[in-house]
Amino acid sequence: MKKLQVLFVILLCSACSKEQSNSDKKKHIAGYWEIEQVLFKGKKKEYSISNTVDLFYLENETSGYRKKVTPTIDGKFLGNENESTIELVTKNDSLFISYKNKIATWDEYVKKADSSSMVLLNDRGLQYHYKRYESLDLSNEKTN
Template structure:
């Protein structure tokens, strides 16, 4: 219950800010690693290690999201998992609209900073990402 209240407080605080949602887009480009997911029922799943990293690339209002795998030498193996999306501003929020042969869906950027992005999908799940840091061996 405490986690649910903390989550609601976080959403309330971030929704009360007057940041221009277009400013969120500047942070999206690059490599992002999922930290945790807060499911719509309040349960949390934390990720200690990620085999795959999300790579975002934006040009104008169109973007690509690819899954990549980091290698020990600092390079990446690109997986076959890739989605194209369009970006719109709706109700003072940035929305990513995805469409492929199987489905259409959207995500909303709840907050975005240089090292953290939070997305919410249509089912109410909230995804917390941190900027990917290369492996230090």
């Protein structure tokens, strides 16, 4: 009976540790993302407040653009013309976002992307942790 319990625990752990599929990651990339922290060589830089948000916009399943935007108090966003085209690319069974703008081209590995968080890793070892942007809801504020 103990052997059966141990086997069950091992199977449960292996099922829980399965890596997220690339198709599942792709479903969650589009949208507004707020940087939470950046990890590099064991050091962590936290971003408690940021006045810009990264917009990942997909025109189809694999291509679109990324742009820095600034949220406004009325729930809209201000942006500029500086944007990078993006393409979702699978290399060696791993999902990457390939960026291109007027200055450079680069890739970031999509380590995780779900409904609430996203983790991107670049070739210099920087790991970007994002949380899904939530606008301020001022509609329930009490006025005196």
